[in-house]
Amino acid sequence: MKRTMKSVIAALSMIALFAFNAAAGEVEVLHWWTSGGEAAAVQELKKMLQNEGHTWKDFAVAGGAGANAMTALKSRAVSGNPPTAAQVKGPQIQEWADLGVLTNLDDVAQAENWDPLVPKVVADIMKFNGQWVAVPVNVHRINWMWCNPEVFRKAGAKYPQTWDEFFAACEKIQKAGMIPVAFGGQPWQEATAWESIVAGVGGTDFYIKTMVRADEPSLASDTMVKVFEIFRKIKKYTDKNAPGRDWNLATAMVIKGEAGMQFMGDWAKGEFTAAGKVPGKDYDALTVPGTADAFLFNVDSFIMFEVKDAEAKKAQKAMARLILSPDFQIVFNVNKGSIPVRSGIAEEPFDAVALKSMQDFAATARTGGLMPSMAHEMAVSPAVRGAMFDVVTNFYNSSMSPQDAAQKLAMAVKEAKM
Amino acid sequence: MPTDARQPGLASLLEAALPKVVVAPSFAAMLVFIYGFILWTLYISMTKSTFLPTYDFVGLAQYIKLWRIERWWVACRNLLVYGGLFIFFCTVLGLMLAIFLDQKIRIEGALRTIYLYPLALSFVVTGTAWKWLLNPGLGIERLVREMGWSSFTFDWLVTSEMSIYCVVIAAVWQSTGFVMAMFLAGLRGIDDAIIKAAQVDGAGLTRIYWKIIIPSLRPVFFSAFIILTHIAIKSFDLVVVLTRGGPGYSSDLPATFMYAYAFTRGRLAMGAASAMMMFAMVMAIIVPYLYSELRRKRDA
Numbered sequence: 001m002k003r004t005m006k007s008v009i010a011a012l013s014m015i016a017l018f019a020f021n022a023a024a025g026e027v028e029v030l031h032w033w034t035s036g037g038e039a040a041a042v043q044e045l046k047k048m049l050q051n052e053g054h055t056w057k058d059f060a061v062a063g064g065a066g067a068n069a070m071t072a073l074k075s076r077a078v079s080g081n082p083p084t085a086a087q088v089k090g091p092q093i094q095e096w097a098d099l100g101v102l103t104n105l106d107d108v109a110q111a112e113n114w115d116p117l118v119p120k121v122v123a124d125i126m127k128f129n130g131q132w133v134a135v136p137v138n139v140h141r142i143n144w145m146w147c148n149p150e151v152f153r154k155a156g157a158k159y160p161q162t163w164d165e166f167f168a169a170c171e172k173i174q175k176a177g178m179i180p181v182a183f184g185g186q187p188w189q190e191a192t193a194w195e196s197i198v199a200g201v202g203g204t205d206f207y208i209k210t211m212v213r214a215d216e217p218s219l220a221s222d223t224m225v226k227v228f229e230i231f232r233k234i235k236k237y238t239d240k241n242a243p244g245r246d247w248n249l250a251t252a253m254v255i256k257g258e259a260g261m262q263f264m265g266d267w268a269k270g271e272f273t274a275a276g277k278v279p280g281k282d283y284d285a286l287t288v289p290g291t292a293d294a295f296l297f298n299v300d301s302f303i304m305f306e307v308k309d310a311e312a313k314k315a316q317k318a319m320a321r322l323i324l325s326p327d328f329q330i331v332f333n334v335n336k337g338s339i340p341v342r343s344g345i346a347e348e349p350f351d352a353v354a355l356k357s358m359q360d361f362a363a364t365a366r367t368g369g370l371m372p373s374m375a376h377e378m379a380v381s382p383a384v385r386g387a388m389f390d391v392v393t394n395f396y397n398s399s400m401s402p403q404d405a406a407q408k409l410a411m412a413v414k415e416a417k418m
Numbered sequence: 419m420p421t422d423a424r425q426p427g428l429a430s431l432l433e434a435a436l437p438k439v440v441v442a443p444s445f446a447a448m449l450v451f452i453y454g455f456i457l458w459t460l461y462i463s464m465t466k467s468t469f470l471p472t473y474d475f476v477g478l479a480q481y482i483k484l485w486r487i488e489r490w491w492v493a494c495r496n497l498l499v500y501g502g503l504f505i506f507f508c509t510v511l512g513l514m515l516a517i518f519l520d521q522k523i524r525i526e527g528a529l530r531t532i533y534l535y536p537l538a539l540s541f542v543v544t545g546t547a548w549k550w551l552l553n554p555g556l557g558i559e560r561l562v563r564e565m566g567w568s569s570f571t572f573d574w575l576v577t578s579e580m581s582i583y584c585v586v587i588a589a590v591w592q593s594t595g596f597v598m599a600m601f602l603a604g605l606r607g608i609d610d611a612i613i614k615a616a617q618v619d620g621a622g623l624t625r626i627y628w629k630i631i632i633p634s635l636r637p638v639f640f641s642a643f644i645i646l647t648h649i650a651i652k653s654f655d656l657v658v659v660l661t662r663g664g665p666g667y668s669s670d671l672p673a674t675f676m677y678a679y680a681f682t683r684g685r686l687a688m689g690a691a692s693a694m695m696m697f698a699m700v701m702a703i704i705v706p707y708l709y710s711e712l713r714r715k716r717d718a
Binding site: 095382 | 468470471549553554555573575681683685
């Protein structure tokens with residue numbers, strides 16, 4: 001009898017414990033940051049939330065650069081049971097907001113003064129009908145070119161500023177028996193290099209017209225033909241094993257001195273750091289020729305779903321506030337190799353490449369050179385992006401003429417917009 | 419005794435109903451999850467669904483668009499090349515291996531296991547292994563060059579025009595053993611008396627194979643064809659691992675096309691339309707074949 005009483009009490013207290021936990025406010029967060037530095041970065045957010053008395057339920061879906069996570073999110077949302085927050089970026093934020101399932105974060109934004117801190121180009125992506133519905137986390141710069149100074153020295157080449165200089169350097173490196181450009185032949189990597197060329201050849205206005213507004217006459221214009229010509233010319237300076245190669249293997253070629261340069265976003269820095277290389281000495285990060293005044297950005301963000309429970313709502317708002325807090329911005333971005341999305345962050349914890357990025361981010365935000373990346377889902381809808389990818393990858397891997405490519409690009413985009 | 423009379427009645431009723439009761443859940447599940455969802459996919463393919471399903475009817479618009487997309491044509495052409503070669507080589511090589519193994523040779527059991535073993539691997543493992551073997555910088559090309567033949571080239575994997583043949587090589591390697599096992603079972607099922615009679619009549623070995631043994635394997639050809647066809651059409655993992663549809667989208671198949679459109683590009687309706695086209699392809703091949711085979715059986 002006594003024993004029964006005891007177990008009943010134990011059971012009751014367990015129930016009370018669970019009930020209490022649920023009341024303290026839980027956030028369930030869908031994300032795909034499951035590897036190395038990224039996973040460590042997410043853990044920091046979890047700790048910060050727990051310090052404020054909330055609980056964190058991890059909903060990590062690895063793989064497919066977020067494609068798997070999106071599939072999981074859709075099935076949860078369709079069944080009427082979305083998580084509290086989910087890692088969603090770019091124009092997809094608008095698509096989710098359009099369904100009316102996102103919560104309004106304006107009160108947090110006002111209290112924390114987000115509007116002056118976050119550049120308008122970025123803020124516009126996070127807002128739906130002028131209301132904040134998503135929180136930006138970090139900024140990656142796409143238009144970087146990672147160079148091995150040793151290769152350039154051996155070949156007697158100098159760092160290029162223009163496309164002519166670029167090809168001159170390629171020529172010299174090739175003559176010296178090394179691979180000028182380390183390339184990974186996967187559609188997203190091809191598009192990453194290609195959009196940097198679009199910005200480098202066409203400039204800011206052309207980039208906005210083609211990659212953000214997907215304006216068909218501009219897509220079929222002579223400038224676009226020129227872009228394709230340069231893209232085709234670069235292929236001559238890559239090795240024939242490039243198709244299918246992962247980006248980090250291409251980076252390794254630059255690290256080992258087999259290749260001279262690689263077009264890649266600033267996450268490539270992580271590979272250099274892991275190999276014990278020092279920026280300015282063992283490797284250099286240059287802007288892609290013609291894009292010194294341009295900053296193609298890739299911003300990760302969390303959308304917040306409408307939740308009913310009052311405590312959960314509190315936890316959700318706390319999460320939104322913490323993400324843009326200086327402490328988290330530093331910890332997260334140092335771990336992930338990106339830069340803070342807001343101004344007013346201490347510079348000391350960041351390395352030289354990140355500092356250059358941060359200065360350019362602030363400067364281009366003023367001059368209008370701050371542009372969303374098409375290849376990294378910041379600019380156009382997934383359908384239009386997919387259409388562009390198809391044409392770019394087909395052009396790069398076939399003998400299609402640059403003129404045909406520009407025409408096909410305009411046609412494919414038109415079809416995808418319908 | 420009315421109760422006694424009812425007892426056996428109930429039992430026999432139960433006995434009669436039991437098979438139906440046991441089969442009912444799986445039947446219901448099949449009805450919903452296979453046929454129900456085929457119908458649902460058909461409906462989705464006639465809507466404007468983007469990244470979530472919507473139900474506004476637009477008729478055949480998505481199909482018209484689908485057949486205008488160059489990538490879909492590439493995928494269909496690839497399926498033809500891949501499916502054709504895959505079925506042909508699997509059948510021919512499988513039959514050859516089975517005939518050789520059937521010659522009452524020593525250690526047949528061990529050889530059989532070796533040929534059958536690739537089937538134990540998933541397509542993901544096969545794809546990864548062949549990706550390394552076929553990569554010019556890592557695999558066969560490099561090996562041959564290091565052995566001294568420095569002009570040797572075998573770079574199909576990184577050549578747009580040839581990449582689909584790499585998929586054929588890996589798929590044939592994986593599935594031939596299985597087809598061999600099927601033919602071997604068929605060969606063992608042939609009555610020795612017929613062969614002996616043919617020998618008595620003075621027929622040579624080739625003639626016996628061409629005129630007696632291979633024709634009597636007809637049902638095995640039939641099963642092999644059906645199984646290989648559906649493996650070919652649903653092929654997805656092998657392409658994803660081996661070539662990722664590349665270079666470019668030169669080795670795309672309808673299944674990878676469908677996945678890309680439905681799940682990564684937010685064009686659910688277009689993905690559903692391509693899925694229905696795949697379904698139609700399967701039906702177009704299987705139904706006439708099934709029909710002719712079944713009719714032959716009835717006529718016989």
